[in-house]
Amino acid sequence: MKLVSESFLLLYAILRVAETFSKRPKLPGKIVYRCSLPLIVSAYVVFYLSIFADVFSNDASISPIHVITGVALVLVSLIGRNWSIKTLGVFHSIYIEIRDRHILVEAGPYGFVRNPYYLSNLIEAFGLALIPNSRWPLGIFCLVYLPLVIHRLITEEKAHRTKFQSSFEDYRMRVPALIPNCVWDWTARSPTRKVTGQSIS
Numbered sequence: 001m002k003l004v005s006e007s008f009l010l011l012y013a014i015l016r017v018a019e020t021f022s023k024r025p026k027l028p029g030k031i032v033y034r035c036s037l038p039l040i041v042s043a044y045v046v047f048y049l050s051i052f053a054d055v056f057s058n059d060a061s062i063s064p065i066h067v068i069t070g071v072a073l074v075l076v077s078l079i080g081r082n083w084s085i086k087t088l089g090v091f092h093s094i095y096i097e098i099r100d101r102h103i104l105v106e107a108g109p110y111g112f113v114r115n116p117y118y119l120s121n122l123i124e125a126f127g128l129a130l131i132p133n134s135r136w137p138l139g140i141f142c143l144v145y146l147p148l149v150i151h152r153l154i155t156e157e158k159a160h161r162t163k164f165q166s167s168f169e170d171y172r173m174r175v176p177a178l179i180p181n182c183v184w185d186w187t188a189r190s191p192t193r194k195v196t197g198q199s200i201s
Contacts, residue, residue, distance in 0.1 A: 001062045001067055002055065002058065004067065005062055005131050005132070008067075008071060008131075009048075009051060009052060009128075019081075019082075020094060024085075024092065026092065027090045027091065027102075028099070029093070029098050029099030029100070029102065030098050030099075031096065031097050032096040032155065032156075033155050036095070036148075036151075036152045036155065039148055040145075040148045043140075043148050046140060047125065047137060047141060047144070047145050050136050050137045051128055051131060051132055054136060055132045058134075062133065063133050066131060066132075066133040067130075067131050069127070070127040070129070070130035071127065071131070076123060076127075077120040077121065077123040077127065078120075080116055080120035081116075081117055081121065081124070083108060084110070084116045084117040085117070086108075087105060087107055087108035087110060088105055096152065096155060096156045098159050098160075102164075104160070104171060106175070110175070111175065112175070113175060113176055114175050114176065114177050115157075115177055118153050118178070119178050122178075126141065153177065153178075
């Protein structure tokens with residue numbers, strides 16, 4: 001299982017770099033908060049290296065359940081992220097970028113949550129952190145990577161609110177930020193929970 005984990009992490013690292021920096025057709029625009037990208041990439045690299053270190057230095061057997069669950073979450077995130085990129089088309093950017101001819105995309109995964117790309121990234125990171133079953137990657141995820149993703153999400157939504165004004169406010173009222181309404185509805189109906197089904201905004 002250790003060899004499987006090591007091979008998966010090496011192959012996925014290559015795939016992730018290729019996916020992030022691959023050339024795609026896009027419309028140029030105004031970049032908002034340019035330092036967001038290097039900050040989040042740096043945090044991700046540190047996080048990923050901590051996983052590598054734990055897996056490669058771990059002489060004990062790695063839990064198959066943790067590896068299978070982690071890999072499954074990473075694959076789900078890969079589907080979600082690429083669905084988001086394909087839906088955005090020329091409006092996708094690794095920066096927070098607003099164009100003059102920008103449109104508010106509500107199709108595909110953007111009809112379920114406003115930030116499916118960031119949701120996919122968080123699912124991916126959590127899945128990766130499960131693979132070595134170690135506190136260090138989970139700690140970096142919770143204390144460094146997660147806050148940076150949330151900060152970037154908030155910054156991007158502020159830029160969208162400035163650009164689209166009432167259209168974005170209407171969208172924000174209808175579609176939750178990260179957790180789909182169906183999840184809130186399920187928790188609200190659960191007899192063991194007392195949670196109101198409200199959208200995150």
